[in-house]
Amino acid sequence: MSNLRKTYEGGRVVAVDNISLEIKDGEFFTFLGPSGCGKTTTLRIIAGFEYPDEGSVYLGNEDVTFKKPYERNTAMVFQNYALWPHMTVYENVAYGLKVRKVGEAEQKRRVREILELVKLSGMEDRYPSQLSGGQQQRVALARALVVQPSVLLLDEPLSNLDAKLRLEMREEIKKIQRGLKITTIYVTHDQEEAMSISDRVAVMNFGKIVQIGTPEELYFAPKELFVATFFGKPNILDGIYKGEGIVEIAKGIELGVTVLSQAGLKEGDKVKVVVRPEHIAIRGRKQAESAKVWKIRGKVTMRMFAGATQELKISIEGNDGLYVYISAPSDLPIQAGEDLEIEIPSSRALAFSLK
Amino acid sequence: MSSAVFRRLRFELDRLLLLQIFFPLTYLIIFMVLPILTILLSARNYSLSLLFQPMYFNLHPTGSIYTLNKFENTIFLQFTGPSFGVILNSIIIAAIVTASASLLGIVVAFILARYKFRLKMLLRIMAIVPLLMSPFINAYVVKKLIGPGFGYNTLSWVLSHLTGMDLRISFGGIAGVILTQIITFYPIVYLNVFSSMMNIDPSLEEQAENLGSKGFKLFRTVTFPLSLPGLIAGAALVFIFSLEDVGAPIIFGIRDVLSYQIYNYFQGVRVNIASPETGALALTMLLISLTVFVLIRRQTSLRQYAMVSKGGRWVPRERRLGLKGKVAVYFVVFPLVILTMLPQIGVFLLAFSERWGSDPLPSGFTIINFIELVEIKGVFRGILNSLLYSTVAVGIIVFLGLSASYVVARLKVRGISLLDYLTTMPLAIPGLIFAFGYFYFFHRYFPNTALDPLYNPALPLILVYSIRRLPFTSRSVFAGLQQTHISLEESSLNLGASRIRTLSYIVIPLIALNIASGAMITFVYCMGETSASITLGGLGGDVSSPNHKGPITMVMLDLITSGRLAGVNLAAALGVLLMCIQIAVIVIITMIFKQSYAFIGV
Ligand SMILES: Nc1ncnc2c1ncn2[C@@H]1O[C@H](COP(=O)(O)OP(=O)(O)O)[C@@H](O)[C@H]1O
Ligand SMILES: [Mg+2]
Numbered sequence: 016m017s018n019l020r021k022t023y024e025g026g027r028v029v030a031v032d033n034i035s036l037e038i039k040d041g042e043f044f045t046f047l048g049p050s051g052c053g054k055t056t057t058l059r060i061i062a063g064f065e066y067p068d069e070g071s072v073y074l075g076n077e078d079v080t081f082k083k084p085y086e087r088n089t090a091m092v093f094q095n096y097a098l099w100p101h102m103t104v105y106e107n108v109a110y111g112l113k114v115r116k117v118g119e120a121e122q123k124r125r126v127r128e129i130l131e132l133v134k135l136s137g138m139e140d141r142y143p144s145q146l147s148g149g150q151q152q153r154v155a156l157a158r159a160l161v162v163q164p165s166v167l168l169l170d171e172p173l174s175n176l177d178a179k180l181r182l183e184m185r186e187e188i189k190k191i192q193r194g195l196k197i198t199t200i201y202v203t204h205d206q207e208e209a210m211s212i213s214d215r216v217a218v219m220n221f222g223k224i225v226q227i228g229t230p231e232e233l234y235f236a237p238k239e240l241f242v243a244t245f246f247g248k249p250n251i252l253d254g255i256y257k258g259e260g261i262v263e264i265a266k267g268i269e270l271g272v273t274v275l276s277q278a279g280l281k282e283g284d285k286v287k288v289v290v291r292p293e294h295i296a297i298r299g300r301k302q303a304e305s306a307k308v309w310k311i312r313g314k315v316t317m318r319m320f321a322g323a324t325q326e327l328k329i330s331i332e333g334n335d336g337l338y339v340y341i342s343a344p345s346d347l348p349i350q351a352g353e354d355l356e357i358e359i360p361s362s363r364a365l366a367f368s369l370k
Numbered sequence: 371m372s373s374a375v376f377r378r379l380r381f382e383l384d385r386l387l388l389l390q391i392f393f394p395l396t397y398l399i400i401f402m403v404l405p406i407l408t409i410l411l412s413a414r415n416y417s418l419s420l421l422f423q424p425m426y427f428n429l430h431p432t433g434s435i436y437t438l439n440k441f442e443n444t445i446f447l448q449f450t451g452p453s454f455g456v457i458l459n460s461i462i463i464a465a466i467v468t469a470s471a472s473l474l475g476i477v478v479a480f481i482l483a484r485y486k487f488r489l490k491m492l493l494r495i496m497a498i499v500p501l502l503m504s505p506f507i508n509a510y511v512v513k514k515l516i517g518p519g520f521g522y523n524t525l526s527w528v529l530s531h532l533t534g535m536d537l538r539i540s541f542g543g544i545a546g547v548i549l550t551q552i553i554t555f556y557p558i559v560y561l562n563v564f565s566s567m568m569n570i571d572p573s574l575e576e577q578a579e580n581l582g583s584k585g586f587k588l589f590r591t592v593t594f595p596l597s598l599p600g601l602i603a604g605a606a607l608v609f610i611f612s613l614e615d616v617g618a619p620i621i622f623g624i625r626d627v628l629s630y631q632i633y634n635y636f637q638g639v640r641v642n643i644a645s646p647e648t649g650a651l652a653l654t655m656l657l658i659s660l661t662v663f664v665l666i667r668r669q670t671s672l673r674q675y676a677m678v679s680k681g682g683r684w685v686p687r688e689r690r691l692g693l694k695g696k697v698a699v700y701f702v703v704f705p706l707v708i709l710t711m712l713p714q715i716g717v718f719l720l721a722f723s724e725r726w727g728s729d730p731l732p733s734g735f736t737i738i739n740f741i742e743l744v745e746i747k748g749v750f751r752g753i754l755n756s757l758l759y760s761t762v763a764v765g766i767i768v769f770l771g772l773s774a775s776y777v778v779a780r781l782k783v784r785g786i787s788l789l790d791y792l793t794t795m796p797l798a799i800p801g802l803i804f805a806f807g808y809f810y811f812f813h814r815y816f817p818n819t820a821l822d823p824l825y826n827p828a829l830p831l832i833l834v835y836s837i838r839r840l841p842f843t844s845r846s847v848f849a850g851l852q853q854t855h856i857s858l859e860e861s862s863l864n865l866g867a868s869r870i871r872t873l874s875y876i877v878i879p880l881i882a883l884n885i886a887s888g889a890m891i892t893f894v895y896c897m898g899e900t901s902a903s904i905t906l907g908g909l910g911g912d913v914s915s916p917n918h919k920g921p922i923t924m925v926m927l928d929l930i931t932s933g934r935l936a937g938v939n940l941a942a943a944l945g946v947l948l949m950c951i952q953i954a955v956i957v958i959i960t961m962i963f964k965q966s967y968a969f970i971g972v
Contacts, residue, residue, distance in 0.1 A: 060887045062860075062864055062865075063863075063864075064860055064864075066381045081380070081381055083384065083863070083864075084860070084863040084864050085863045085864070085866045085867055085868055085869075088866070089864060090864060091860070091861065091864045093857045093860070093861055094857075095855060095857060097855065097857035097858050097860070097861040099858055099861075099862075099876060099880070100880070101880060109760060109863055110862065110867070110875075111865035111867075114865055114866045114867045114871065115866060158861075158865070159865075162865060163865065283870060
């Protein structure tokens with residue numbers, strides 16, 4: 016895609032703003048961003064349901080920007096599955112093959128294979144209304160996969176499933192994609208889903224791409240505050256940059272930080288420091304993952320049990336209203352009201368300029 | 371800019387969509403817009419001052435509202451109504467009918483929408499009986515019931531027996547026309563207001579009650595204003611229907627109205643004495659109804675219809691009736707609604723009786739009238755003609771309606787709303803205007819071809835039907851498309867299917883029930899079409915010739931007005947036939963298809 020731009024309402028709503036990127040053959044690529052940021056629009060431009068105001072879309076070396084949807088070899092799985100209620104599972108899945116004039120025997124074979132792949136063998140004669148949500152999802156996937164598209168497009172395919180099924184299907188999709196080595200473009204607003212399933216992720220906001228990278232890159236080395244805060248529930252501390260990797264987060268309390276953003280920082284700049292709860296250690300009880308740590312004294316003011324972990328709210332000593340959250344293994348014996356010393360590795364405290 | 375527009379069009383349109391736009395557009399322009407525009411042409415030769423002659427526009431009316439006479443012990447009270455000239459009469463009648471029908475319609479709608487009581491379902495069914503089609507013959511029955519005549523009419527007969535006095539009350543002339551039209555048209559208001567009321571979010575009324583509003587105040591401040599769109603649509607349609615109704619004026623012998631004058635033009639055409647001023651009168655009628663159409667445009671567009679038809683998302687609020695309410699419902703509303711059913715009941719009785727002379731009720735049970743429908747060649751010919759014309763028209767309409775509705779529902783290109791307007795406009799254009807426009811346009815520019823009504827009215831009638839009844843199918847199809855998520859089509863296109871394949875394998879099967887319902891309703895209303903049928907249809911010979919070209923409704927009018935022996939009984943039998951077809955279709959659509967049967971109106 017190069018310089019894609021799409022506006023609605025006579026230019027007043029910019030849905031997609033100057034997007035350029037390249038997706039590799041066989042890659043699992045995800046657009047991630049909050050609702051309304053332009054993910055669906057981007058996907059629909061790729062599928063050919065919309066055309067961009069500016070820019071082009073290429074499949075391989077071919078410019079398909081103004082090709083009709085049925086002239087591109089893409090296959091989309093819709094958020095609501097869009098299964099045809101008047102056709103059986105078999106007819107739904109075979110539709111694309113019929114359109115492509117694949118022979119009867121070949122059709123049968125391919126539908127059978129794909130239904131096996133998505134674990135729906137034996138359901139051929141059912142109608143969509145006789146299937147559970149998860150099964151409908153699999154039919155939609157099978158219908159898209161069976162035509163061997165050059166790109167598989169998935170628009171929030173798991174959002175209508177319950178939590179447990181969502182995890183299962185996520186794994187399933189990943190496995191199938193790996194097996195078929197099919198280029199896949201995935202859209203979601205769920206950061207955890209994006210991280211776990213993708214080779215690369217493009218984080219979007221307000222129609223723009225904020226950062227593209229592997230899940231690890233986005234998690235450990237976000238280039239912008241938006242990306243850093245988009246994953247998990249990080250602590251965000253206000254502070255003043257003191258130079259040489261030091262930020263003052265409250266009177267007399269300093270923190271060693273890492274600056275990743277390209278803009279750079281000057282002394283006296285206002286900054287936000289992002290620290291993830293899971294990266295904060297507790298002296299003597301939870302080991303820090305790096306030796307270079309900054310120590311701060313605090314008091315446990317609240318403890319919330321969350322199964323495998325416990326979440327601790329630590330008020331910083333001598334600073335009313337300043338606190339951080341820590342995530343620790345739930346078997347660590349910690350009581351509310353306890354005084355302790357926390358350790359923040361400077362490599363995990365990311366400072367972003369407010370400009 | 372222009373290249374962007376061009377690029378956009380190229381992307382959005384393909385050959386099938388272009389066909390779906392241009393076929394209905396061209397069809398509507400040739401067979402609706404052009405014939406109607408030529409009415410302007412035909413009126414051109416007359417200065418409009420002509421219309422202010424006393425014959426058309428008279429502020430010093432002739433005749434009085436009623437006359438009271440007494441001969442010995444017999445009291446004669448005759449309501450007739452003064453005449454204000456052709457144009458003013460039409461407007462005054464339409465205004466009175468609209469106001470009265472609105473009042474009655476609102477009351478019935480409100481009671482049915484908001485209260486729970488025994489026999490409610492029965493009242494709902496009874497309230498739509500007047501919409502069962504029995505053209506001309508229902509007006510005839512009304513005349514028998516309350517109109518002037520020798521001896522007693524049914525009303526006087528009942529009153530005399532009740533009071534013991536010899537009281538003869540009759541409603542004739544304009545008064546008769548007004549009463550007939552109120553009875554016939556009030557359900558249009560009722561249905562429109564009812565659907566508006568059912569679509570009001572119950573929490574809006576609950577909030578008002580919560581703030582202390584109740585009873586009539588609640589109705590006046592919340593319920594009524596929110597159901598105004600339905601009232602406006604219903605009232606406007608009643609106004610137009612009253613304006614163009616030619617049945618009641620013919621039966622009650624009122625010539626001083628626009629509709630009769632235009633009808634009369636066609637009577638003259640046959641013998642070459644057509645009045646040339648008719649063009650100006652047709653133009654007047656067209657302008658009045660177009661004004662009204664502009665008023666209700668929002669309520670009748672396909673898009674608006676779809677919004678209304680989404681009703682029933684919530685459980686509407688229903689209250690129990692208090693004692694006063696019960697009295698009002700059982701002793702006022704029920705009797706009123708029963709009165710409005712009398713014409714249809716009378717038609718049934720008449721169809722199964724031997725005669726209804728100067729007695730208060732028809733007498734002599736027989737089924738000979740139904741046998742004669744087949745045996746009398748001219749009558750049977752009318753039935754066959756109607757079946758043929760309606761079937762062909764429905765075929766055209768399904769094609770037109772499917773195309774136009776699809777485009778309006780799915781295409782996001784500016785200017786498409788024009789097609790929406792054109793598709794729904796026939797609802798508001800009087801049939802007589804079509805008839806006149808067709809005659810003027812096709813007789814003048816295509817003389818002695820199949821399009822010339824004077825040469826052969828068959829094709830022009832099919833064409834008029836296909837335009838006038840188009841809204842019934844297109845709105846049904848549109849509603850179906852609205853309920854079908856667009857992603858069902860997109861996933862087909864995405865898998866490589868062409869538009870035409872997507873249309874025939876995905877779209878049409880998904881909305882098949884809507885198409886079928888729309889087509890059946892359309893068929894019913896083609897069979898019952900009157901205005902064009904009796905004017906254009908009358909140009910192809912009358913019942914006495916076995917090969918005439920007229921449809922059922924023309925035959926009915928012929929039978930009633932020709933003074934033929936048992937003619938009215940035969941006409942009533944035809945009316946029963948029409949009503950039975952309509953009832954069958956209502957039952958199929960609501961019980962088997964589980965769709966809603968769209969009566970005239972929103
Ligand atoms: N057909 C449309 N008409 C007008 N605005 C639209 C249309 N489609 C999307 N938008 C707007 O474009 C923006 C991006 O929408 P979308 O791509 O659906 O976001 P996402 O899928 O990321 O939630 C939103 O502000 C949305 O309101
Ligand atoms: Mg979306």
